[in-house]
Amino acid sequence: MASFVAKKYQTLAPTVRTLASGVPVASGISFRHAPADDHSHGGPRHDTPALFAVRFSGSAKTSYVTSSPTGVFQQRFLHTSVARRDAPQVPDFSHYKAKDDSVNRATSYLMIGAMGVLTASAAKSTVTEFLSTMAASADVLALAKVEVGMSAIAEGTNVIIKWRGKPVFIRHRTPDEIEEARSIDWKTLRDPQSDEERAKNPEWLVMLGVCTHLGCVPIGESGDYGGWFCPCHGSHYDISGRIRKGPAPLNLEVPEYTIDEGEGKIIVG
């Protein structure tokens, strides 16, 4: 409040309670004219509040209050404007306040975004971990693979191994055979496929030993093309396992395999 310059005396209705109708009761006050009042006409004073506004009872009393010299000042307790700060704020939070609103805004969004990043990452992990429980376990996967030592297979020889109940041909090809397999015009073949597509390492040819015609097992190092020959219906495969002559429609299938040079092993599966 502003500093006090003067004191002024007012008569206030000391309302102490409220009637059920909502009218405040001011007891101990009278609005009749004082006997010394020259303007007495016997009636109530003209500034008497209406009965609906306030109920008076008892005799007049004067109470003294200190009022501001600025006249009417009403503190509005419901307001949308910023409250006037004319006293030091206790406790003082100014140290904790952000100097700039944009920092606060960016920090809030950053925190929400970081939470979203963590949540999305955790959700993704949960889903992938759950899905991986449906995948085949490591021992099953290990059983589905066959390892063959490369050092045991001399150049220019065939090896037949059993993989998932099927024969697999592995041939360690000689440079001449590689040259032969790569030099022919493969685009004119029945099932056009280049040798580079079929053999990851040109020295090693790995393919399923099942004739694509009716499923016989072809015989190695025979046939008109120096590769495989199926005795059932006479299909001839070349040194890259491609069908060259006979009823078979497709080349010999190449299974999924990896060549581990460090261990010296071919892993089929």
Added chain:
Amino acid sequence: MASFSTTLYNTVFKRNSVYVSTIFAGAFAFNMAFDVGIERFWSHWNQGKLWKDIRHKYVEAEDAE
């Protein structure tokens, strides 16, 4: 600082589409970084016990036989 936060707000946070895409991209990057980091820490913690650390003992022994 203030200009940086304003720039950040204007480039990333202002449009929800950009904001959400950034969150998903960030989640992807965070996931990979987290996996790599944990893997590296785990290998470091278990150094000397892993197959890649003790392989030479056994593989050499097999060759000698």
